[in-house]
Amino acid sequence: MLFNSFEFLVFFAIIFVSFYSLSHKFRWLLLLLASCFFYMYFIPEYILILFFTILITYYSAILIEKSTIKKQRKQILIISILLNISILSYFKYFNFLNNNLSTFLEFFSVENRIPLLEIILPVGLSFFIFQSISYSIEVYRGTLPVERHLGYYSLYVMFFPQLVAGPIERPQNILPQLKKKSKFSFTNLESGLKLILLGLFKKVVVADQLSFFVDNVYASQLNQSPEQIFVAAILFSFQIYCDFSGYSDMAIGLAKTMGIDLMTNFKQPYFSYSLTHFWQRWHISLSSWFKDYLYIPLGGNRESRFKTYRNIFIIFAVSGLWHGSSWTFVIWGLIHGFVVTIERIFKYNPKNKNFFIRSIGVFITFFILTIAWVFFRSSNIDQAFNFLFLLKNISTEKIITLLSNSEVFYNFILVSLLIIVDFFDTKINLNNLNIVSKTLFYTLVLIFILIMGSFNNNSFIYFQF
Amino acid sequence: MTLKNKILSFSVFVIMIFLTHFFTLNLLKTTNYGNLGNWNEIIKGERSDDYIFLGSSRTTQHINNDYIKNNFGLESYNLGIDGGMFDLHLEKLKIYLKYNSKPTNIVIGLDSEAFQTKKGIHNIHQFVHICNQESLLNTIQSYDSKFFLVKYIPLYGLTYFDPLQTLSLIKHSVVPNDNNVYKNGFNPVYASFNEEFERFKIINPNGINFKVDNNLIKKLESIIKLSLKNEIKVFLVFSPSYSEVQNYINNRTEIINIYESLSQKYDIPFLDFSDSYISQNKKYFYNSQHLNYTGAKEFTRILMTQLTNKKR
Numbered sequence: 006m007l008f009n010s011f012e013f014l015v016f017f018a019i020i021f022v023s024f025y026s027l028s029h030k031f032r033w034l035l036l037l038l039a040s041c042f043f044y045m046y047f048i049p050e051y052i053l054i055l056f057f058t059i060l061i062t063y064y065s066a067i068l069i070e071k072s073t074i075k076k077q078r079k080q081i082l083i084i085s086i087l088l089n090i091s092i093l094s095y096f097k098y099f100n101f102l103n104n105n106l107s108t109f110l111e112f113f114s115v116e117n118r119i120p121l122l123e124i125i126l127p128v129g130l131s132f133f134i135f136q137s138i139s140y141s142i143e144v145y146r147g148t149l150p151v152e153r154h155l156g157y158y159s160l161y162v163m164f165f166p167q168l169v170a171g172p173i174e175r176p177q178n179i180l181p182q183l184k185k186k187s188k189f190s191f192t193n194l195e196s197g198l199k200l201i202l203l204g205l206f207k208k209v210v211v212a213d214q215l216s217f218f219v220d221n222v223y224a225s226q227l228n229q230s231p232e233q234i235f236v237a238a239i240l241f242s243f244q245i246y247c248d249f250s251g252y253s254d255m256a257i258g259l260a261k262t263m264g265i266d267l268m269t270n271f272k273q274p275y276f277s278y279s280l281t282h283f284w285q286r287w288h289i290s291l292s293s294w295f296k297d298y299l300y301i302p303l304g305g306n307r308e309s310r311f312k313t314y315r316n317i318f319i320i321f322a323v324s325g326l327w328h329g330s331s332w333t334f335v336i337w338g339l340i341h342g343f344v345v346t347i348e349r350i351f352k353y354n355p356k357n358k359n360f361f362i363r364s365i366g367v368f369i370t371f372f373i374l375t376i377a378w379v380f381f382r383s384s385n386i387d388q389a390f391n392f393l394f395l396l397k398n399i400s401t402e403k404i405i406t407l408l409s410n411s412e413v414f415y416n417f418i419l420v421s422l423l424i425i426v427d428f429f430d431t432k433i434n435l436n437n438l439n440i441v442s443k444t445l446f447y448t449l450v451l452i453f454i455l456i457m458g459s460f461n462n463n464s465f466i467y468f469q470f
Numbered sequence: 471m472t473l474k475n476k477i478l479s480f481s482v483f484v485i486m487i488f489l490t491h492f493f494t495l496n497l498l499k500t501t502n503y504g505n506l507g508n509w510n511e512i513i514k515g516e517r518s519d520d521y522i523f524l525g526s527s528r529t530t531q532h533i534n535n536d537y538i539k540n541n542f543g544l545e546s547y548n549l550g551i552d553g554g555m556f557d558l559h560l561e562k563l564k565i566y567l568k569y570n571s572k573p574t575n576i577v578i579g580l581d582s583e584a585f586q587t588k589k590g591i592h593n594i595h596q597f598v599h600i601c602n603q604e605s606l607l608n609t610i611q612s613y614d615s616k617f618f619l620v621k622y623i624p625l626y627g628l629t630y631f632d633p634l635q636t637l638s639l640i641k642h643s644v645v646p647n648d649n650n651v652y653k654n655g656f657n658p659v660y661a662s663f664n665e666e667f668e669r670f671k672i673i674n675p676n677g678i679n680f681k682v683d684n685n686l687i688k689k690l691e692s693i694i695k696l697s698l699k700n701e702i703k704v705f706l707v708f709s710p711s712y713s714e715v716q717n718y719i720n721n722r723t724e725i726i727n728i729y730e731s732l733s734q735k736y737d738i739p740f741l742d743f744s745d746s747y748i749s750q751n752k753k754y755f756y757n758s759q760h761l762n763y764t765g766a767k768e769f770t771r772i773l774m775t776q777l778t779n780k781k782r
Contacts, residue, residue, distance in 0.1 A: 455625050
């Protein structure tokens with residue numbers, strides 16, 4: 006069930022009304038059942054994977070807490086993580102590894118007899134696996150008491166607004182909120198609806214519209230002009246941002262209406278003046294996950310310079326692989342790792358520089374990000390390199406001609422609108438407006454979304470991860 | 471928030487939604503823009519035609535109705551629906567007959583893929599403002615089960631519109647542009663032969679098969695029966711498709727045989743232009759299945775010459 010579908014609107018309306026109609030002690034059950042229904046709407050039987058993950062981490066956490074022997078605690082944690090990673094590997098990386106094995110064996114003229122699996126990746130697998138792992142680690146570290154109520158723990162993993170595409174939550178943030186008795190509040194409803202509208206705008210007005218042009222260019226590898234590739238590369242940078250942050254905004258907004266605060270996942274990332282800065286503002290729940298559970302345990306920046314750079318590369322390579330089982334994602338991650346390392350070596354940080362220097366930083370960062378997104382979006386490495394190679398033949402004159410095409414022109418109007426909305430998002434304070442003006446404003450935004458949105462039930466890009 | 475404010479806030483929301491809904495509906499029902507205008511003209515009920523043409527985009531783009539009027543002195547209307555199938559054509563014919571005088575002749579445009587069921591309806595937005603036509607609504611429902619909500623939820627119909635079309639419609643309502651109007655239903659395409667066919671050949675080197683759905687054959691029969699019942703003379707017409715593409719449709723003979731058998735069954739003429747000189751020449755087409763403006767004019771000329779001769 007997609008947030009941008011009519012089915013979800015009906016589903017959420019029922020859950021919202023039921024949530025506040027029910028007594029607090031039954032709310033967890035309502036949300037859990039709703040989350041099961043929400044997930045089963047995609048592929049029903051895959052709920053079993055989710056249950057399996059929940060049971061592994063739930064019981065391993067209890068065992069970790071019970072055990073007083075440090076070594077034993079560590080062993081249970083490792084088993085729990087390995088079981089989770091095994092599920093992830095089977096569904097996400099088996100065919101990737103098998104294909105690479107075939108290529109490797111071909112080198113020695115040996116045939117790989119292991120067949121490829123015909124499997125559909127469970128929606129949101131990487132998200133809920135990471136969320137489950139974070140719980141086990143926190144219990145192991147002793148920073149979180151074990152959750153003995155299976156219902157609440159299941160809800161922590163399955164809470165439907167963030168189940169399939171994050172934000173990847175931390176148990177310390179969510180579990181206490183799920184247990185806290187919350188009363189209906191107009192402030193929460195208003196804040197939530199504002200975020201839902203913002204997310205809908207990003208998804209159906211911007212991302213889905215840009216996808217027509219971008220998908221068309223990436224789908225047909227023949228006959229694409231360098232100018233079309235250039236425009237598609239820029240538009241994809243905005244498409245993926247709107248698609249993903251739109252989902253996050255809606256997820257945070259939906260949770261907010263029920264009195265639950267999810268973590269911020271995006272902070273105007275394309276206003277970043279360096280890649281290091283970008284990763285403090287893009288998919289924050291994932292980057293902080295990697296920082297807390299991989300980068301720091303690897304030694305972070307506490308050891309030698311070389312080890313710090315090595316750790317950065319590991320984080321970004323793994324981050325690439327987290328996104329998808331393809332070398333294009335690994336290269337995407339390594340480009341980020343390389344640039345972040347360079348920034349670290351040269352201590353590049355224009356934070357305290359003047360507006361002009363920072364603006365140049367924003368421009369250069371966006372350029373690098375766009376190049377990296379070409380790898381992310383391409384179906385294979387060849388396509389990515391072909392596209393980038395073709396860009397050397399670009400003609401300014403032809404770009405201008407292309408921009409005069411009504412579809413492309415409209416796409417750039419949307420991008421400009423997005424930049425304006427993003428820029429003013431945190432600066433606009435509607436609290437001073439009276440209730441009539443506020444309602445009028447939000448209704449007009451809703452009407453604008455209905456008129457200018459593409460409601461083709463387009464899925465979210467990050468669902469595949 | 472006080473109760474007064476809650477009521478005030480809710481009222482503002484409801485009033486805004488309903489105002490926008492009625493404004494939008496009014497715009498859709500009065501526009502002459504594209505296929506929306508086409509439906510509006512039919513429902514207006516002022517048509518009195520010698521010929522009506524039914525079919526898919528191979529009708530909307532192939533029959534130049536102004537040319538018919540100027541050169542043959544006959545009134546005609548093009549009821550083609552881009553991407554439409556016989557079930558939708560039947561509904562459009564019913565609506566035409568409900569509101570307008572009976573035409574003398576009906577020309578049913580045929581396709582190789584006319585019997586293949588599609589998953590959805592192309593340009594479904596064109597039906598939003600006419601969703602009160604029950605029989606049509608039932609047909610659309612068979613493709614999109616949620617479409618009936620358009621009737622009951624204000625502004626829900628807007629979700630069926632493509633934003634670029636919406637912008638173009640709004641622009642047209644402010645600054646009307648003749649290029650956006652289907653004159654008597656004709657939607658000409660001013661373009662030369664594009665690369666689609668070359669791509670098609672690469673993807674389908676061994677050609678393709680169009681599935682035949684018996685339900686759609688029945689719908690075609692219903693169109694014929696309804697026309698004959700209303701004493702309208704019926705012609706089945708397979709307009710030109712580019713000659714080379716014909717070799718790529720593996721079950722073409724099977725499909726043509728269906729048309730021939732229906733022609734015999736109901737004793738109605740079947741005119742097949744697959745081998746006409748138009749089909750041999752790329753200059754008349756903008757893709758393998760569709761004639762451009764030049765091709766449409768030429769085809770209309772030879773078609774109407776034959777039809778008027780046949781009548782005599």
